[in-house]
Amino acid sequence: MKSYKATLISIGDELLIGQTINTNASWMAAQLNDIGIQVKEVLTISDEAADIKSAMERATQQTDVVLLTGGLGPTKDDITKKTLAEYFETELVLNEEILSLLKTYYEKRNRPLLQSTAELAYMPANCTIIFNKKGTAAGMWWDENNTITVSMPGVPYEMKAMMEERVIPRLQKQFVLPAIVHKTLMCAGLGESIIAEKIKSVESNLPEHIKLAYLPNLGILRLRLSGYGSNKSQLEKEIDDQSNQISALLKNYHYGYNEITLQETLQKIFIENGWKLALAESCTGGEIAAHLVKIPGSSAYFKGSVVAYDYDVKKNMLNVDHQLLKNKGAVNQETVEQMAKHVLSKMQADYAIAVSGIAGPSGGTEEKPVGTVWIAIASKEKMEAKKLFFPLDRQNNILLTTNYALFYLWRFITE
Amino acid sequence: MKSYKATLISIGDELLIGQTINTNASWMAAQLNDIGIQVKEVLTISDEAADIKSAMERATQQTDVVLLTGGLGPTKDDITKKTLAEYFETELVLNEEILSLLKTYYEKRNRPLLQSTAELAYMPANCTIIFNKKGTAAGMWWDENNTITVSMPGVPYEMKAMMEERVIPRLQKQFVLPAIVHKTLMCAGLGESIIAEKIKSVESNLPEHIKLAYLPNLGILRLRLSGYGSNKSQLEKEIDDQSNQISALLKNYHYGYNEITLQETLQKIFIENGWKLALAESCTGGEIAAHLVKIPGSSAYFKGSVVAYDYDVKKNMLNVDHQLLKNKGAVNQETVEQMAKHVLSKMQADYAIAVSGIAGPSGGTEEKPVGTVWIAIASKEKMEAKKLFFPLDRQNNILLTTNYALFYLWRFITE
Numbered sequence: 054m055k056s057y058k059a060t061l062i063s064i065g066d067e068l069l070i071g072q073t074i075n076t077n078a079s080w081m082a083a084q085l086n087d088i089g090i091q092v093k094e095v096l097t098i099s100d101e102a103a104d105i106k107s108a109m110e111r112a113t114q115q116t117d118v119v120l121l122t123g124g125l126g127p128t129k130d131d132i133t134k135k136t137l138a139e140y141f142e143t144e145l146v147l148n149e150e151i152l153s154l155l156k157t158y159y160e161k162r163n164r165p166l167l168q169s170t171a172e173l174a175y176m177p178a179n180c181t182i183i184f185n186k187k188g189t190a191a192g193m194w195w196d197e198n199n200t201i202t203v204s205m206p207g208v209p210y211e212m213k214a215m216m217e218e219r220v221i222p223r224l225q226k227q228f229v230l231p232a233i234v235h236k237t238l239m240c241a242g243l244g245e246s247i248i249a250e251k252i253k254s255v256e257s258n259l260p261e262h263i264k265l266a267y268l269p270n271l272g273i274l275r276l277r278l279s280g281y282g283s284n285k286s287q288l289e290k291e292i293d294d295q296s297n298q299i300s301a302l303l304k305n306y307h308y309g310y311n312e313i314t315l316q317e318t319l320q321k322i323f324i325e326n327g328w329k330l331a332l333a334e335s336c337t338g339g340e341i342a343a344h345l346v347k348i349p350g351s352s353a354y355f356k357g358s359v360v361a362y363d364y365d366v367k368k369n370m371l372n373v374d375h376q377l378l379k380n381k382g383a384v385n386q387e388t389v390e391q392m393a394k395h396v397l398s399k400m401q402a403d404y405a406i407a408v409s410g411i412a413g414p415s416g417g418t419e420e421k422p423v424g425t426v427w428i429a430i431a432s433k434e435k436m437e438a439k440k441l442f443f444p445l446d447r448q449n450n451i452l453l454t455t456n457y458a459l460f461y462l463w464r465f466i467t468e
Numbered sequence: 469m470k471s472y473k474a475t476l477i478s479i480g481d482e483l484l485i486g487q488t489i490n491t492n493a494s495w496m497a498a499q500l501n502d503i504g505i506q507v508k509e510v511l512t513i514s515d516e517a518a519d520i521k522s523a524m525e526r527a528t529q530q531t532d533v534v535l536l537t538g539g540l541g542p543t544k545d546d547i548t549k550k551t552l553a554e555y556f557e558t559e560l561v562l563n564e565e566i567l568s569l570l571k572t573y574y575e576k577r578n579r580p581l582l583q584s585t586a587e588l589a590y591m592p593a594n595c596t597i598i599f600n601k602k603g604t605a606a607g608m609w610w611d612e613n614n615t616i617t618v619s620m621p622g623v624p625y626e627m628k629a630m631m632e633e634r635v636i637p638r639l640q641k642q643f644v645l646p647a648i649v650h651k652t653l654m655c656a657g658l659g660e661s662i663i664a665e666k667i668k669s670v671e672s673n674l675p676e677h678i679k680l681a682y683l684p685n686l687g688i689l690r691l692r693l694s695g696y697g698s699n700k701s702q703l704e705k706e707i708d709d710q711s712n713q714i715s716a717l718l719k720n721y722h723y724g725y726n727e728i729t730l731q732e733t734l735q736k737i738f739i740e741n742g743w744k745l746a747l748a749e750s751c752t753g754g755e756i757a758a759h760l761v762k763i764p765g766s767s768a769y770f771k772g773s774v775v776a777y778d779y780d781v782k783k784n785m786l787n788v789d790h791q792l793l794k795n796k797g798a799v800n801q802e803t804v805e806q807m808a809k810h811v812l813s814k815m816q817a818d819y820a821i822a823v824s825g826i827a828g829p830s831g832g833t834e835e836k837p838v839g840t841v842w843i844a845i846a847s848k849e850k851m852e853a854k855k856l857f858f859p860l861d862r863q864n865n866i867l868l869t870t871n872y873a874l875f876y877l878w879r880f881i882t883e
Binding site: 072074078081086097099334341346347349365400401412415 | 483
């Protein structure tokens with residue numbers, strides 16, 4: 054089977070002065086890899102005609118697919134369309150459909166259609182047009198000299214819609230691509246090396262055409278199985294089989310599949326059971342609550358959080374014993390248990406999480422160094438507390454604590 | 469004055485399968501721009517010798533400086549050093565100093581020095597070595613054929629240390645570069661177009677060699693002045709003068725300079741005055757608290773936050789009037805004022821912020837559409853409330869609300 058390669062060309066001065074990070078290229082690379090097209094090179098260049106042409110020469114010589122982003126807007130530094138028309142030796146001609154879409158777009162917004170914007174309706178005569186459902190600048194598709202060339206806007210959500218709805222399906226139709234199947238097991242609560250030890254028996258027996266990648270990030274580990282072959286449904290069966298074997302070895306640590314977050318998993322379980330959740334946060338300072346509230350619909354189960362950053366607030370709003378704080382400080386088992394117990398009853402919740410720790414960079418002692426964290430999980434019947442130690446910087450210690458707290462809650466309610 | 473150009477070559481398969489976003493390139497581009505070297509192109513390529521050589525050919529033909537990152541580690545896919553030695557027609561020879569640094573590094577960590585790692589001490593014979601203070605793989609500097617070529621590790625903090633301590637100073641010494649002075653005015657609370665209108669008189673009279681860039685992000689606007697010339701101290705005076713003129717026109721909206729955040733600005737003012745801050749958050753769900761707590765030292769002034777996501781919690785923990793919630797809901801002036809007032813007194817704070825709104829995507833009504841937010845700021849003497857409307861998605865509406873709430877607090881205490 055022929056293997057196909059792509060070059061990505063990212064156009065825009067903002068990318069070369071360090072003002073904008075090129076997130077488009079990595080997103081597009083992941084999409085192409087998922088359908089079996091390998092990215093050979095990413096060229097990031099300025100809005101200069103000579104640079105665009107030079108990049109096109111290089112890209113068409115070395116790869117079968119060239120995807121360009123950027124430089125399609127209405128301002129005078131946007132020259133990609135004009136330059137590509139020159140490169141493909143054609144003229145810009147009025148496209149009535151785009152003009153009418155532009156008129157509707159500006160009428161709806163009660164804004165006049167300026168001449169500079171109306172120029173977006175003039176398109177190269179010899180390309181296939183990719184209409185823009187999320188914005189105003191259309192994309193272009195050429196199939197010339199054994200190379201597919203596609204030009205798209207640089208605005209991420211406009212580009213993503215075009216890729217998902219038009220470019221990827223059309224590439225899959227045009228080329229005979231290998232079947233590729235991915236499945237990701239979402240895990241938490243254990244380090245990479247311990248997980249590797251636990252699943253050694255499966256990993257060492259994986260067939261040649263199935264790969265396993267470890268993608269760790271702040272207490273969450275994504276285990277990504279990728280299968281390559283020609284028969285998609287057979288591959289899917291094989292990947293499911295491997296995934297089930299791995300899952301069985303990671304019981305209590307494997308919480309879901311395919312990019313689902315702990316918050317989404319918890320939200321689903323809480324809403325299905327009609328349960329309510331309350332939090333009492335010290336060192337995370339509201340981060341756990343903010344994580345939960347990111348997910349639409351969280352108000353159906355999330356009661357709230359008392360962010361008690363100060364001793365007095367721990368006393369007055371969470372009933373933590375004055376003598377305890379005075380004698381033992383705020384980072385210990387009794388304190389997080391009192392915090393959890395009080396917020397559970399005060400907010401009339403079914404479950405509560407409480408955390409207290411030393412995020413750093415200062416505030417540590419020999420006995421309790423920076424990175425020491427206590428987490429308590431409470432229900433009306435049960436209480437569990439854990440002491441953890443995180444070795445990173447302030448912000449990452451907060452995020453690690455957040456992920457571990459959500460993981461312990463998940464295990465508490467599913468065990 | 470000759471102008472100098474650079475090519476960045478980012479090496480690593482992880483960049484081409486979409487697993488890692490190329491943040492190194494934008495950081496390096498910003499550094500080079502700051503000293504007056506323009507980045508012409510970024511080439512992102514795989515760990516393949518032929519690709520590295522092809523990228524080197526292209527880069528040395530078109531630019532004066534070539535900075536490579538990645539592919540210097542001890543694993544077998546790291547081939548940058550070997551490939552560059554071939555490219556520069558030299559041999560790898562043992563560097564005793566690096567070997568001794570490696571021995572110390574591993575002894576300190578109680579780990580054996582493996583043969584594969586010891587190979588890091590073999591360096592191309594004809595390069596200048598850039599020692600790695602943060603890790604194990606050294607960098608290389610060549611000055612051949614009118615081009616400076618520098619190879620550095622891809623680990624961001626190792627690369628950044630080498631750039632800041634060695635590469636940037638040496639480039640500045642080797643080339644006669646223009647003097648460049650940057651100064652950024654941090655503003656909030658007004659949209660880009662209104663700010664532009666307010667500072668029109670200064671902007672339209674800026675001399676040719678001073679540029680102004682508008683960099684908006686979720687309610688924060690960075691106004692970046694960049695001056696280009698040959699006399700640095702004179703440029704600094706000119707930039708200060710323009711910056712003062714702009715600042716005077718943006719009174720009450722310009723809160724600081726050079727990347728300082730609203731949280732840092734507030735923390736400084738609160739600690740200087742011995743003031744304490746309390747929060748009552750509904751729609752932001754803890755995000756305002758999490759923003760404050762990101763800054764080390766925030767425990768010196770931040771009391772805590774009641775994240776009241778649920779009506780009952782607003783009643784029980786923030787004393788919001790039951791009838792008010794029943795008749796008018798939670799998104800209105802009276803509710804945020806009651807929230808602010810209660811948390812101020814309950815947490816014994818000097819100032820309080822309260823927010824309530826509809827972050828979306830659902831929950832809106834005709835009268836109160838998604839994006840409607842009320843913010844109250846309270847002290848013992850004074851109360852102010854504002855109604856705002858944010859048109860973005862859930863997560864961005866939360867971040868906009870957070871930035872506006874912090875901005876209103878800043879204005880409340882500085883007016």
